[in-house]
Amino acid sequence: MLIVPVSGKIGWKNPPIVTLLLVAINCLVFFLFQTGDGTSRMTAEAFYLESGLAQIEVPYYLDYLEATGKKNDSHPSPEDLDEEALMTLHFEMEADARFLDHLEQGKVIAPEDPQYEKWSHLRQSYEEKRDQSIAFSWGLRPAYQRVLNYFSYMFLHGGVDHLVGNMVFLWILGCMLEIGSGRLLFIVIYLIGGLAAAGLFCLIYPSSTIPLVGASGAIAALMGAYTVLYGIKRVTVFFSLGFYFDTVTVPAIVLLPAWLVNECYQLFFSGASHVAYVAHIGGLAGGALLAFIGERLVGVDRDSFEAAPEDKVGPLMDRALEHMGNLEMNQARELLEEVLALSPDNIEALTHLFNIHKLKPESEDFHGTAKHLLGVLIRDAANPEKALGVFKIYVGVAGRPKLSIPLYLQVAGIMAASGDVEAAEKIVMAVFKRKPDAPALPATLAKLAEAFRKKGRTNRWQRCRQLICKHFPDSAEAAMILQSDSST
CATH class of the missing domain: 1.25.40.10 (Tetratricopeptide repeat domain)
Structure with missing residues (x-):
């Protein structure tokens, strides 16, 4: 389910500078540093299989699964370890923080093991190749937390599609929020909201070794702030149920529980996914709370959150042009005069009316x-x-x-x-x-x-x-x- 707000005012006399900077930083980070991430990761995984490291580690991992009672019918026996099975178990192993911790501490392959020296050398080479991926090195891995990664993960993305999708949402929300909230509160909501998203993700998945990357947690914080700052004001929202889509006008605050319910539904019922729904939930809640506090501490420009005036001129012009196309000049003239009553110096309406009256000079x-x-x-x-x-x-x-x-x-x-x-x-x-x-x-x-x-x-x-x-x-x-x- 997709729910996107489409209400808001964009003015280039006072442009959303912070939003533009955030979009630029995200794009620069990706195109300057991350374009080789996919190649780096594929090179590392190819090395893992071809160097013989997989043949050393995976059997130990199978023994570990059996010893801990985690082995099930889907796991192959040591005799059936073809390349596909080796890599499947390898990816499962890389997500098992406890086993990796034992592996690093020498509890799996001990120094006295005949394979230890070869394994240690291959493991070090593999990790060096793997760490050449910026997303892996600077993404947030809850099992291996570093303070800086709580910030850096917000500016990394898993691919062009991931980047573009996030930047579109960032631009939409930035245009609707930045001027009204003030640039300082806006960037605080973005960064601290991103930390809230990361914090909840680490709390729920403390042993995860998979790097969390993407601006969506921080963007979710802006979404939460949007619902609080617009409050009970009615906003237009585009929604899609997959087979049906439409727009609806609702009080903005209604979107907060709607978004939270949607993220929870996706988390529990959408099956296996690379989307960090927990981070989205943390961002939504954190952004809403930050906006609530920020509005009372530093204040916001309430006029910026007023609903944009209804466009009465556009529909009248469209109808007038339609009548002109059908050579129904009297009907067109009446509509153009209505436009001029609303907008006396409308050049387009005056030009069309001039051309109509030209027929009777x-x-x-x-x-x-x-x-x-x-x-x-x-x-x-x-x-x-x-x-x-x-x-x-x-x-x-x-x-x-x-x-x-x-x-x-x-x-x-x-x-x-x-x-x-x-x-x-x-x-x-x-x-x-x-x-x-x-x-x-x-x-x-x-x-x-x-x-x-x-x-x-x-x-x-x-x-x-x-x-x-x-x-x-x-x-x-x-x-x-x-x-x-x-x-x-």
């Missing part, structure tokens, strides 16, 4: 929409070309354009900046004749003069400057021209 709706769209595009500095495109379409279609003087001058300024000086000059001169006292004229003339200067058209440049100084002597542009002339 004599209508006031066409002129009004053109003015609105041009105003928005001009204010949006990223869309000067689109503004000019809309202006040219409007002027070409409208019998008598009805733009305001300031809007005409703004368009002329964009034309001048884009290099279309003739069209810009035509608009500026028309405005100058019609309304010579227009407030924006000096600034637009200055832009036009600069455009002429860049094109090397000195006469036109001088003419614009003269118009400014003669008709707008008190303007800032005239003062700048006089200052420039006096300095040269």
Whole structure:
């Protein structure tokens, strides 16, 4: 069963830096240090079989199983030890901490044993080859605990699939938690939650010799924290039962028992697995507790955990486009007007509405929409070309354009900046004749003069400057021209 939260806010003005760093560290550790782990382990196991070490140790292990009453019908007799049986028993032996402890202490193959010297040399060579695997050396093995491995195991993975799966979950949860919880509390939950996961794993499997690796325990801690920090707020969750999947909206805190029950079910009923369900349980519980304590000690940004506002614009736009595709323009127009009531400067909606009204260029709706769209595009500095495109379409279609003087001058300024000086000059001169006292004229003339200067058209440049100084002597542009002339 898969349960994944899909609610949350991601903002690049304040990006989840710690999450990005954790993802980067996990990926760097794997691709810089772990890509050879599989080869190292296969080399070690091939050596174990081919060197004769298996033929020495495995019979002793069979004797140990029989002496301790652990031997059963599935175990072969010493006479039936082919390569497959040898390696099967070898892997079972490597997971038997008590036998390995006896083996290392010389209680299985004693120094006086004729095979001791050969065995000791082969065993040392095997362990050196095996320990070249970063996962084996730096993963957490409860039977051979080292303090540093309680941290290092969180940044190791068993393969690319393992890494990618964990990083996807880390990214999802990091985007939903880091900003609201604060970066300090977030990293504390991640690291201490990872320790809680490791602690429970070692408590339940104290004799395990198999290395625990992976970020999933720490990520489970973030999942536990998610349920506490979002609390009773309703969140959208994707779930899959294998044969059925869907989304559902539930209070976030409900996910904590749901996740715990799911992990317990997998632990007891999923059969043999390489997944450390116990570590997940420890992480979930630890993360929930840490979030509960952290919220009261250091506080969190509650606004970040508020539900994202419902997107009303998107569905309306989709329906409007569908009607336009079916040439149902009246229905599309009504929906686009609803969009603009919610988002007055929505460029996409204005553009579609402009194109619909263009079918009736004599209508006031066409002129009004053109003015609105041009105003928005001009204010949006990223869309000067689109503004000019809309202006040219409007002027070409409208019998008598009805733009305001300031809007005409703004368009002329964009034309001048884009290099279309003739069209810009035509608009500026028309405005100058019609309304010579227009407030924006000096600034637009200055832009036009600069455009002429860049094109090397000195006469036109001088003419614009003269118009400014003669008709707008008190303007800032005239003062700048006089200052420039006096300095040269």
